[in-house]
Amino acid sequence: MKRNIGAVPALYPCPVVVVGAMVDGKPSWTLAAHAGTVAHSHLMVSLVKAHYINKGIRENRELSFNVVDESWLKKADRMGVISANRTDKSEAFSYSIGENGAPVIDDAKVSIECEVDGNYEFENFDNFICRIQATYADDTVLNADGKIDYHVFRPVLFEFPTYEYFVTGEAVGKCGRMNG
Amino acid sequence: MKRNIGAVPALYPCPVVVVGAMVDGKPSWTLAAHAGTVAHSHLMVSLVKAHYINKGIRENRELSFNVVDESWLKKADRMGVISANRTDKSEAFSYSIGENGAPVIDDAKVSIECEVDGNYEFENFDNFICRIQATYADDTVLNADGKIDYHVFRPVLFEFPTYEYFVTGEAVGKCGRMNG
Numbered sequence: 001m002k003r004n005i006g007a008v009p010a011l012y013p014c015p016v017v018v019v020g021a022m023v024d025g026k027p028s029w030t031l032a033a034h035a036g037t038v039a040h041s042h043l044m045v046s047l048v049k050a051h052y053i054n055k056g057i058r059e060n061r062e063l064s065f066n067v068v069d070e071s072w073l074k075k076a077d078r079m080g081v082i083s084a085n086r087t088d089k090s091e092a093f094s095y096s097i098g099e100n101g102a103p104v105i106d107d108a109k110v111s112i113e114c115e116v117d118g119n120y121e122f123e124n125f126d127n128f129i130c131r132i133q134a135t136y137a138d139d140t141v142l143n144a145d146g147k148i149d150y151h152v153f154r155p156v157l158f159e160f161p162t163y164e165y166f167v168t169g170e171a172v173g174k175c176g177r178m179n180g
Numbered sequence: 181m182k183r184n185i186g187a188v189p190a191l192y193p194c195p196v197v198v199v200g201a202m203v204d205g206k207p208s209w210t211l212a213a214h215a216g217t218v219a220h221s222h223l224m225v226s227l228v229k230a231h232y233i234n235k236g237i238r239e240n241r242e243l244s245f246n247v248v249d250e251s252w253l254k255k256a257d258r259m260g261v262i263s264a265n266r267t268d269k270s271e272a273f274s275y276s277i278g279e280n281g282a283p284v285i286d287d288a289k290v291s292i293e294c295e296v297d298g299n300y301e302f303e304n305f306d307n308f309i310c311r312i313q314a315t316y317a318d319d320t321v322l323n324a325d326g327k328i329d330y331h332v333f334r335p336v337l338f339e340f341p342t343y344e345y346f347v348t349g350e351a352v353g354k355c356g357r358m359n360g
Contacts, residue, residue: 002286004314007314011195014216038214039304065191074359077357127218135189137190139181165355169350172336175257176343
């Protein structure tokens, strides 16, 4: 039987990303999981306004979503523990500058570079609506058709209720083909 | 080495839900995965405007997110194949009416009932910003603290690049605790 456990978020587990942006000429980073795809062209990410990185995202309107896998989870997790308001995060990762100016993490096998198109602000959150400009993927995670292969690339997923990380598990079927 | 594979969405895999709403006095349903958490109080879901269900969501401003697991994946998948513009979906699921008026799928072990707070429309999509009103969880997926236990509850995840479903895999650590 189901019961009402309160007005709690429960759309989990979802991919963990490290968001990157330039702030005052240096890269900064933060850990996020409250994000999603909007239309087929945009991503949304929800970040508490007090984050140091929000200033850079607002000013430069460029950011990257670096999809976390287990190989660099420890480094990614640290970006959710330390605050760039107190500790310089600019040397936390080896990075490249994307074609549109956002810092992109070299460890990440999939990174998405975006331009801020809008901000659906409320409460103490910036909810950035971001147009996808470029998706960078490592050759090792692409299939023969040049598409990301999630049998090989296994993103880490987050859930808020007990604050644990899970990995992507096994394939269980093709979307739209489960009924023969 | 990473290369630019184009401006393609790549924030995957992410939870699959069946969205439910009343349309002209009867429940209707659609499959969605382009959704995410906004602030700590809201969900966003991105639905092509042509969907039949959008009319009901716009009129009644009430909907449910029913998180899919493998036990009812076939039924859920069908909601993405058939169109309610042509085929009546009102009898697709056994359902209950939530405390706020949205139809909630009995098969779903976790369902989130929401009120539409806004719509960040663009292109041919309604991107509903939905305030969480109630989260319903089955006793069998709750831990001793009354929180959803993702060691037990294993949502199905979707990825757009090759249109496959994956299950939630194993736990790999605690968020914020990966560095000792």
